[in-house]
Amino acid sequence: MTRLIYLETPELLECEVQVLSCEPHPEGAVLSLDQTPFYPEGGGQPSDTGYIGSAAVTMVMTNGEKEVLHIVDRPVPLGTQVARVDRDRRLDHTQQHAAQHLLSACLLELCNAKTIGFHMSEAYTSIDLDQKIEKAMLERAVLMANEAVREALPIEALYPDEAALQALPLRKRPKVEDNIRVIKIGDLDYSPCGGTHPGSTAGIGCVIVTRSENYKAGTRIEFLAGERAIRDTLNKNADLTVLSQTLATPVSEIVAGVEKLLNSQARLEKELRLAKTALLDFEAQGLADALNKAERNQLIRILEAKEMGELRVLAASALKSVPSGVLILASKSSDGAQAQLLCARGEALGQLDIREVFKPAIAVLEGRGGGNATTAQGGGPKAEKLAEALAAAEEALQVLI
Ligand SMILES: [Zn+2]
Structure with a gap:
């Protein structure tokens, strides 16, 4: 069983490890270590990447025996090596993941909407809710989540015994039966989770919902947190500025401006159709x-x-x-x-x-x-x-x- 440094001290992103085995793999080799700072893919959060010695770590996963396996691009000698986790990728995943806790907790608190699905990709993160959510309610949830970010609520990992676990107001039931880890965010959220989280909600940076749509009987919400949210906002502002200049219309009037253009185009297309018909009749x-x-x-x-x-x-x-x-x-x-x-x-x-x-x-x-x-x-x-x-x-x- 691999010792899980990413759970015990998630801020430790570089440390010495013992390479216990190195087996061939189609992408290079697969390593098992005595301990690992690498988060393995799971719970909707992609795995960390980085280096073990000079080998690039491309994928990390657990096998059924609680051992963490590291896919690397080349074989690594057994014995002591330095393991280094890609800091930016980990920070990004941590922000998106912790933001999901926060947004799900706010939606539960505000309108009893339960999160029944979670997906994180390189472009966005989404949650699936069990009910339809009005736009105004979604805005309230986003404001509430960002208020919690400003309050820098502590995020703690608890390992309660059975009795203590029963007493906690868990947002969802644990998926494992022993060694249950509960992530506590202030008094807002208690969720069983094996993911990575910052020390407080301030580490999330900010939470922005970018899209919501009806999905099955409920709602799918896409959101961005931290630097992703800031970059997305900068890019969209740049696009809006170009659009505003092209249409010679203030940003606040772009939607009405585009609607006007589309109506005008539809009218012109109709006139063109009629003119072509008249010309064909003549010909x-x-x-x-x-x-x-x-x-x-x-x-x-x-x-x-x-x-x-x-x-x-x-x-x-x-x-x-x-x-x-x-x-x-x-x-x-x-x-x-x-x-x-x-x-x-x-x-x-x-x-x-x-x-x-x-x-x-x-x-x-x-x-x-x-x-x-x-x-x-x-x-x-x-x-x-x-x-x-x-x-x-x-x-x-x-x-x-
Ligand atoms: Zn978590």
């Missing part, structure tokens, strides 16, 4: 007139930068006016790299399968597509061969009619 009328006048009502046209949807609308509208017509429409994409081809015939030409006209043309474009006896469509990359493709379609059409 379809012109196409119908040309089709009517064309020899045998057969018309081949290259149209400027039209999407396939627009070609379909034009052809359908023109052929409705001229049911005995055949239309072969083509268009290049705006960058000229792709060609679109649509072949269609009117209802009066029931004997003509337009796919027989389409196939030789799309083959010239080295493209793909398909359709039915009345309309076939597709696109291809050989836009420079568009004229050749249209000639192939026309030749096929003359054979068929």
Whole structure:
């Protein structure tokens, strides 16, 4: 069993240890020590990292026999080595973890919301509550937690016997049965916990909720503590300043400003849709007139930068006016790299399968597509061969009619 320095004296981040075993591991080696300052992953808190001798510690975990295992990037000689915990990472995890105690205790105190889940990642920490929480109540809980930070309430580790344990107002039931460690935060919170904590709530720095959402039957709350919260606030303020300058709007009016912009965009999109429809109607009328006048009502046209949807609308509208017509429409994409081809015939030409006209043309474009006896469509990359493709379609059409 490894002696757990991170529990006994969490402030001790560098000490001599005895390497008792060093076994091969896919990432390097796995070490067991006589004692360890490294916090192993557990209880929602990620493990410490650091060094043992010259080997980097990448992961620390417990096995089922209360032994702590250290994954390192290279083998380490047995015997005395210096173990060094990454101070910044430990401080960060300690702040996020202890802030969770505090926020959960405040939410329980204020509205009897129980914490039923906890997750810590590199980006944020979240807790899951068993009930829906109103925004105003959440704000009260954040203010209460930060008041507790300012009061620098002592954070102590208790090891009560069975009788003393029964007398404590525990926020949650312990997960282990012996050697139960209870973390006491002033008179605000008593929680069984094996994590790392500062000596007082002042060490948490501050607590900021960044997001809350309905989650299952309750609420998921994301929060940041200490330096993470300060950095997040600085970054968001910088982003808001840029946004404010870009929109030429005071920060306090940005939400209304963006809503106004979105409304304006929606109105413009609607106007553009109506204008495009009117233009297509006009072009379809012109196409119908040309089709009517064309020899045998057969018309081949290259149209400027039209999407396939627009070609379909034009052809359908023109052929409705001229049911005995055949239309072969083509268009290049705006960058000229792709060609679109649509072949269609009117209802009066029931004997003509337009796919027989389409196939030789799309083959010239080295493209793909398909359709039915009345309309076939597709696109291809050989836009420079568009004229050749249209000639192939026309030749096929003359054979068929
Ligand atoms: Zn804890």
